[in-house]
């Protein structure tokens with residue numbers, strides 16, 4: 001009984017968060033305030049990146065400190081493909097660039113998945129703090145690779161002159177672009193929800209809580225974690241592609257360890273493993289960045305205080321505060 | 330004579346200077362309950378761990394259904410039908426009792442790489458899982474998180490999981506521990522029937538249960554099997570009385 005009422009409460013909170021995120025840019029658009037549309041788009045894209053990480057971290061307990069690499073790869077996929085399309089120069093072997101978002105996302109998913117498999121296969125040999133360090137190390141390697149590749153801007157990054165296109169929408173305009181990002185976020189949340197309730201999700205959550213038990217019933221935790229890591233990387237990668245299109249710019253900083261940390265922070269703030277945790281976390285984070293960032297350069301100090309408070313007093317994050325303890329069937 | 334389901338030959342395992350398993354050989358025959366008794370620290374759990382694959386022996390052979398287990402990890406052995414329970418219960422704490430069993434049902438059915446269909450409301454998972462809970466008398470607690478179950482109930486749940494795996498041999502490490510006299514009695518009766526489904530290697534301190542159930546008993550002291558035989562033989566073995574039963578009597 002209490003379970004059922006908690007579940008409806010979380011569902012209500014989730015619906016409200018989804019509507020709030022939609023209402024901000026719609027209202028801003030009506031009032032002719034495009035800046036707030038951009039702000040909401042930033043929330044949606046960061047939330048999407050965190051939904052990806054939430055699969056590995058929240059469901060699987062895999063604290064990847066290297067997800068910025070996938071975020072950045074998505075960004076570079078968007079930047080590089082769009083640049084080649086803009087310049088009319090083929091990528092290699094006569095393959096042209098593209099300014100079509102769906103194709104860019106597809107490339108991103110493939111690239112991130114192909115890279116996440118070996119990175120995950122090596123990282124998942126370790127656990128705990130070693131896993132954190134080895135994922136960081138891989139991300140740093142990719143980061144320095146991007147810095148030292150002058151063809152695509154090196155340290156200075158790469159500007160995207162024209163935002164890529166989405167069939168049937170004028171993505172160059174702030175509101176349609178927001179709606180695209182929002183739709184992708186909602187799709188990712190739907191996938192996360194399905195995944196969490198599926199057989200795979202059951203095994204993944206069991207691997208987090210008790211890997212020995214999972215082995216004892218005949219399911220190898222390594223395989224489950226590896227697939228989760230790859231899927232997680234793919235979702236975060238797509239967010240990176242959107243982030244690049246949002247800023248019309250991609251630089252190695254998207255791959256820096258700060259970015260990896262930021263994604264973890266979003267999840268902790270919102271509530272790890274919770275469906276809408278990343279959304280709540282991204283809202284809080286961007287709100288902070290915007291409200292305090294204008295007043296003081298040191299806004300991250302206050303963010304740190306909040307984070308401390310969450311970790312010490314509200315482990316469930318914002319979702320835990322709003323919707324109560326997580327429910328497990 | 331029939332082939333043994335499980336055959337252990339000259340198994341050795343040391344922890345530093347400690348010989349936890351010191352040349353153990355034993356068999357588990359079809360339909361039997363083979364009890365493994367011995368004082369605390371004798372190496373009973375260590376032996377179970379090596380059979381199930383969570384600890385690697387230094388040397389020796391473990392053969393299950395005629396197949397050498399060397400090189401197979403715990404998950405692979407479980408898939409072949411080695412079902413175990415843990416001395417200290419090992420469950421998915423946040424999952425309900427039902428979902429703990431459903432995990433085993435899902436494993437038995439094959440692939441866990443199914444990403445979309447919800448497990449709750451999937452009768453191919455919930456129904457067999459519920460049936461197993463009913464068999465161990467835990468159906469009334471199906472929706473309780475494992476973390477909130479009593480000691481005895483967790484033991485029952487571990488057994489339900491091993492049943493759901495369709496195990497071809499059971500390794501139970503002190504399943505009676507933490508159960509009241511009533512619980513032990515009903516579990517004894519349950520295990521008595523279970524041996525016809527698959528043989529049981531039973532580590533147990535409860536001597537009433539052991540004497541009531543065992544077809545054969547092996548006595549482990551300091552990592553060595555000092556005696557193996559029927560209940561009567563073991564009861565009257567002078568060395569066993571001195572080394573082990575004597576202490577208790």
Ligand SMILES: Nc1ncnc2c1ncn2[C@@H]1O[C@H](COP(=O)(O)OP(=O)(O)OP(=O)(O)O)[C@@H](O)[C@H]1O
Nearest residue numbers: 344347349367368369370371372373374375376416
């Ligand atoms: N991982 C380990 N590292 C070092 N020593 C260990 C390890 N596991 C067990 N031991 C030691 O090996 C010996 C056998 O332990 P084991 O747990 O197998 O005994 P047991 O017969 O199951 O005892 P009990 O009846 O108390 O459960 C003990 O002396 C124990 O301290």
Ligand SMILES: [Mg+2]
Nearest residue numbers: 373374375416
């Ligand atoms: Mg023991």
